[in-house]
Amino acid sequence: MVLLAPKKQHHHRHKAKLGLAMNCKYCNSPNVIRFGAFQGIQRYWCKDCKRKFADNRALPKMKTDMKIISSALSCYFGGMPLDAIQRHLHQQFGIYYSETGIYNWVKRFSKEAVNRIKDFKPIVGDTWIADETVLKAGGKKIWFFDVIDEKTRYLLASRLATSRTIKEAALVMNEAKRRAGKSPKRIITDKLAAYIDGIEYVFGGDTKHIQSKPFTDVNSTNIIERFQGTLKDRTKIIRGFKNMRTAELLTDAWLVHYNFFKEHESLGNIPPAQKMGLITPFKNWAEVVNPAKVSLSTKPMLLSLVQAKPTPQRKHPKRKPKELRQRPLTQVAITSSRGVYTDSKGERLSRKPRKGWKRIYP
DSSP, rough: OOOEEEEOOOOOHHHHOOOOOOOOOTTTSSOOEEEETTTTTEEEETTTTTTTEEOSSBOOTSSSSSHHHHHHHHHTTTTTOOHHHHHHHHHSSSOOOHHHHHHHHHHHHHHHHHHHHHTTOOOOOSSOOOOOEEEEETTTEEEEEEEEEETOOOEEEEEEEOOOOOHHHHHHHHHHHHHHOOSSSSSEEEOOOOHHHHHHHHHHHSEEEOOOOOOOOOOHHHHHHHHHHHHHHHHHTTBBBSSHHHHHHHHHHHHIIIIIOOOBGGGGGBOHHHHHOOOOSSSSHHHHHHHHSTTTTTTTTTHHHHSOOOOOOOOOOOOOOOOHHHHOOOOOOSSSSOEEEOOSSSEESSSSSOTTTTTEOO
16 A cells, blocks of 8 residues: 655735735835745745845844844943944844954944934923043044033033134034023033133023032032933943044934933933934934834834835846756857867857767867
8 A cells, every 4th residue: 555645735825915914124014025035034926026035023134133133233332342232133133243244243233323413402401411431432532522511411412522722612612502492591610711712602691601620519520420320321431443543433322312312310310312202213222223123103203114116127037948047059160189078969069078078079
């Protein structure tokens, strides 16, 4: 008695006809079908944008899960060094990632976060505090200027410079004015002389400049000194920045982390941006990495940012017929005394020997 093996049921074809509960990574279209598997990972094909993608919970053209990337970003700006983040990801997810790969994630999504808050307009008070501190970039000392709002603790502007001149003080004040959309009534600074002319140049006589005295609670710069201490704790772990360009990117990203993600005890354990009651572009690093996770209340503000760019239409990747896939051979004249080779049908000629071909002579 011969037992016949049961026929394989092609469930995937049936599901493809009924449709899949999945959207395209590139255009967010639900019109997708299964398109084979590679190394155990299912591939899909979008009929609208003509692109292939994998269901690995990663961004387009990336292999790593977005959850892992957002966890690494949160650890980095939370104060952990790269080697500690590497160990944490290995213990948490059982996958080894190089320090260079983690650092590339930080740089890529730092740019994304900074670009998405360019048009954010905070609601700040009338008293601002400005100060400067020294950092290291490329083994050299640089100055970090920053301006913070006293009421909401929102960090309005920051700037890296190689000197403490009137020009640098005026530029950071002008950036704070642009982001806030108004001029303050009072600005509290330390005794640096560059602030006197810098504030006068940007705000004129409408803003009162108060120079703080040391060891006092009235008109003090303690609020901004606390922020600078937190920033120095972060830069001490990474032993300074590699160069000026990297320093500017990561300090701008630190502003995003400080204003939108870091909880402040004096504000009721919420970030300064949420304290204002405004719609924020994101609430954590997971929403920076994956814009699709942004809550419904924030989507109207980010509609133009989340929409994918139009992609060029591509042809369906079906293989060409066998006759078209064969590489045509060049017809050669029989001029050599050694002869040439021809196929079994005698239709094509070649000077080089080929399997199954015969040699003919002139």
